[in-house]
Amino acid sequence: MKETRTINLNGLVFHIDNDAFQALNNYLQDIELRLPADEREDVMTDIEARVSELLQAALFAKNVQVVDIKMIETIKEQIGAPSEFGGNKRPKIKVRPTENSGCGRVLKITLIVIAALIAAQVLIPVLAVLFGLCIAALGLGVGAFSFLPALSIPFFDGHWGSALFAFATGSLAVCLPIYVLIKTIVSLIRNHKAPQGKFWLITILLWLLSIGCFTAVMYKQATRLPEIKALPQTIQQAIDNDSTGFEESMEDWAEEVEDWAEEIGD
């Protein structure tokens, strides 16, 4: 007893043994990978049509209902080795799940498009969050430099280790999202699927770590500066000055109101 599956080849339904299916599927994929992109669809349609014709004839001749591995081997000999279709070096084989391989080409393409859309649905928000966090980290750095003009050059004065560390972690924080974007696009094009969960876990952890380290070194460096040390007193002084000015202006305003009331009374 052998397990079989049902396939649609050029609009015809065939029952085929599992091993025969694997052999046929590998053969067609191998040919497809060797064809130039502009000829691929046409040639594959012709080949699938021819394979279905030959299978029909073989089933009729043997008076059986299921395609076996011998029929596939005969067809492969008749149509020729994949190298006959071009390409001296065999390109890298795409790893595809075989569960749906029996579906027609249209269904296969539809599934790939749906998978790409789902991947994009997940990918776009993740990249948006990464990008937003990256901008926030950069904003933090830029903000620190703008807030304290003295930081512009002498910020790392005498602390070159900190400067290098900040540069390394800052660069990592900027480059990681770009790397993630490129890697995901390449993976979608090559394998028709986004990178695995492990990739996301490692890159996101590394990215958060770089942001954390960058912020920490900037904070540590900033607290060394006299301007920062004096900041609480400066703020308090500003509040005090402001409140004094407010009280004075309120008193002036009250006097003006009294004068005005007297004038009306007269």
Added chain:
Amino acid sequence: MVENIKSQMRKGILEYCILCIIDRKEAYTSEILEALKSADLLVVEGTLYPLLSRLKNNGILTYRWEESSAGPPRKYFCLTTEGKQLLSQLNGEWQAIRQSIDRII
């Protein structure tokens, strides 16, 4: 070595032979295959499909779909005007090659 030379010689004239077959009458892939095989010009079928696709992409051939009682619709190939002009040139070239070869052998 010998087989390779033979194969290259046959491949060189394959496009011309395909145009000749299609010029006689519109033909679908299996008919072209049978004609080439019976003339002992084709060893494996796989050689034919990329050639047909290339000829079609270059505007030499075109095709139409025709319903078949034996199964799915079939793709029938025919020559375009450009294809007919090319075939006419190739006919002249073939005569010239034959005369040249005859003078040598």
